[in-house]
Amino acid sequence: MKEILWHGRGGQGAFTASILLGTAYINESPEYHALAFPSFGPERRGAPVRAFNRIDSERVGDRSEIKKADYLLYLDDSLLGENPLSELRAHGVAIINTDGPVEIRDERVVTFDASGLAAEILGRPIANTGILGFWAGFSGEISLDSLVTAVRTGLNPKLQEGNIRVIQEAFIRGKSYVREK
Template identity: 40%
Template sequence: MIEIRLHGRGGQGGVTSAELLARAAIAEGKFAQAFPSFGPERRGAPVMAFVRVDDKKIRIREKVYNPDVVLVLDPTLLDIVDVSEGLKEGGTVVVNTGQSPDELKKKYGFPKVACVDANKVALEELGVPITNTTMLGALLRATGIVEVDHMEAVIADRFGPKLGPKNYNALKRAHGETRAA
């Protein structure tokens, strides 16, 4: 089983990202679950979401305490939240940033890092700095948890004929631009 914890801010689409990833995994014949963790937070407050994917039924029904992968939608969270808390040995942190993976490893001590400037990609592809689908591209590059092509139908279903193709293009572009160390 692979367990993923997503860190973002309310309104950035972290919960949607978790749902999209789980739906794509299920479409591939895997078992998956996705769920948020937030209370009465307002837009912009730190939030988390969780995803589990496995080849067999998932019986755990609690938040992810020891993720294999952490996805960070908003890089400002790196200095206010310990995003690597509980990260499994050899785990990967995927970050939305223009910094290099080596810079992040040195500054935060992450074991493995993948990063992409998702804000730039989202602005250029979508016209808004909402990075949820863009960061899914980085996550898929770092993990291979589902095939990139399997995200297209899920994204089209969620975002419709106008925004679906733009979001899928942002995902594919981020997948190609992701750097890892």
């Protein structure tokens, strides 16, 4: 089972991105079963939000919070806290939305300015689809076509084209990402 943990703030679209990711896995192959579910603290814009994906070749029913993930996806670098990799498996990767360097010195950390890309394309710094596209390109887990299909079936038609452009560009950047040595 693959487990993915999203960290964001209310209004940043972490839960929406987790739904799109689950849908994209199902689009990728009928062999996949996907579950996306949120964990909200105070339900207000800006409050910390966690969203989860479980992906498996068998039906997924466990809706408990993920303790150790294969991927941590941070939509907001202000959520890193004191031990931001404590929920990451030893072989996992954390992708952090930031426009600058982070203080974490760990080979499992990858940074990408998803907010900057979204601001450039959408006119708003909403990082969810940028991180989603970057993750897909970086990880090679799912195809760009599966993501685009998920957006076409899962987002309001008014939001589709811009978010597809964000995903496409982020996917390309994820595929070509080279970690610094």
